Amino acid sequence: MTNQLKAGALLSYVVLLTNSLISILYTPLMLNLLGQSEYGLYSLANSATGYIGVLNFGLGNAVIRYTAKYKALNDEESCSKIYGMFFIMYAVLGVIALLAGSILALYSSSIFTSSLSGDELNKLKILMLIVTLNLSLGIGLGLFSVIVLAHEKFIFQKLVLILGSIVSPLVMLPLLLMGYGTIAMVILTTIINLVTILFNTMYCFKILKIKIVFKKIEGPLLKEVIVFSSYIFVNLIISKLYDTTDQVILGIYSGTVAISIYAIGTMFTGYFSGFSSAISNVFLSKVTRMTTKEASDEELSNLFIRVGRVQYIVISLALTGFIIFGKEFIILWVGKEYELSYFIALIILVPMIVTLIQGMGGVILQAKNMQRFKTIINATVAVGNVFLSILFVQWWGAVGAAMGTAIAFFIGNILIINIYYWKVIRIDIPGFWKNIILMSFPFAISLLFGLTVNEFVLANSWLVFFIKITLFTVGFLLLMWSTAMNKYEKDLFILPINHYLKKRLPGTSI
DSSP states (O other): OHHHHHHHHHHHHHHHHHHHHHHHHHHHHHHHHHOHHHHHHHHHHHHHHGGGGGGGTTHHHHHHHHHHHHHHTTOHHHHHHHHHHHHHHHHHHHHHHHHHHHHHHHTHHHHHTTTSOHHHHHHHHHHHHHHHHHHHHHHHTTHHHHHHHHTTOHHHHHHHHHHHHHHHHHHHHHHHHTTOOHHHHHHHHHHHHHHHHHHHHHHHHHTSOOOOOOOOOOHHHHHHHHHHHHHHHHHHHHHHHHHTHHHHHHHHHTOHHHHHHHHHHHHHHHHHHHHHHHHHGGGHHHHHHHHHTTOOHHHHHHHHHHHHHHHHHHHHHHHHHHHHHHHHHHHHHHOGGGTHHHHHHHHHHHHHHHHHHTHHHHHHHHHHTOOHHHHHHHHHHHHHHHHHHHHHHHHHHHHHHHHHHHHHHHIIIIIIHHHHHHHTSOOOHHHHHHHHHHTTHHHHHHHHHHHHHHTTOOOOSHHHHHHHHHHHHHHHHHHHHHHTOOHHHHHHHHHHHHHHHHHHSTTOOO
């Protein structure tokens, strides 16, 4: 199981790197073939319809939690019965999502009529209906992919994701070159999603040999699941308010070009979030087992700090690199007309970093079933974010939307939540920040040196840019290795290499 955890975390990064590389190569071509306005319309359709995605009600985390609980108790019969209950709940929610999304799509014209043309409104309606179908399929049949995750079969799950990530642009690009547009893109996404669902379903029955038993649902158990999932459901709504509402607000007040610029900026925040959650997501089952067996506060604090340090190594490298080279990259990548996207990304990223390196906090709360306070705080701050964004968008456009999100992040997810982790959950937050501060020497030195070099050497070609980024990465990692990383973190890199060398070249190691 430990190997699955390590492989799952490693393959999560492979998925992220694959998606990032594909995005870097594919996005400029897509923008060129679609145009700024059409891409903005595509982003708006996904953002507006994305709200129905929260109708999975957070059941995925509940499936993982109760699977881990019953497996720890060696109670396979209860596992099968609860899968039957979850199957019915997923199916009902899928139907509700289909109906809700269809209604939203049909009334989209009245929502965006002030900023979109008649042709744009008609195309938006079609796009939203197809995206609705895709999301409702993912919800209604989503149980099986979660069961794979609950059984900690991360290798299979990640390989399926990697395959889907590679196939999509390989098929889509020829269609775009042939003149097909955004409608073809969302149809293809739906087909790939359905194939992924079929793979996961077959794996559950053929390999995991799961059983789904439909019996009378026990009232207390159903209530417990609903209470547990309801907090996650509210957090999903909050996440959507953070992630997509700004684009919807821009769609109402500013139009598709502003959405396009904002979407490119927030694309980078998505990459950073993925780099962080790639590690923390694979620990939910482990933390649930620890809490079921009444692990001490010290043990959970040590896990929180240990995972946070590893996340910080990756995130601090990415953030420093983006601060130094982000503007150059965006101009080389998609053109100078998207230069504002750099500032949008930076405004959101800086406060978001704290949340990203503390991802284990949310995992611990879920495992302990103690999400109530965080949910209330996040909900309050998210509503405040909406009001701030509406106000700031009318003053500063897309940059104003980013500022509203950043302020909300700082208040809710840094100040208040850190106090809650420390005082209530009894995580050693002072110890965590002591570790992070002591690890920040490479960050500070690399940032200062990189910004100084940029004053004299600007990248006007990809060759110069890659030389600069390569030298920076090597220098940063050497500094991190020699001044900040402990034995555990070094072993995460050394042991897999030694294992490979001993297998291929007996007697060789580093």
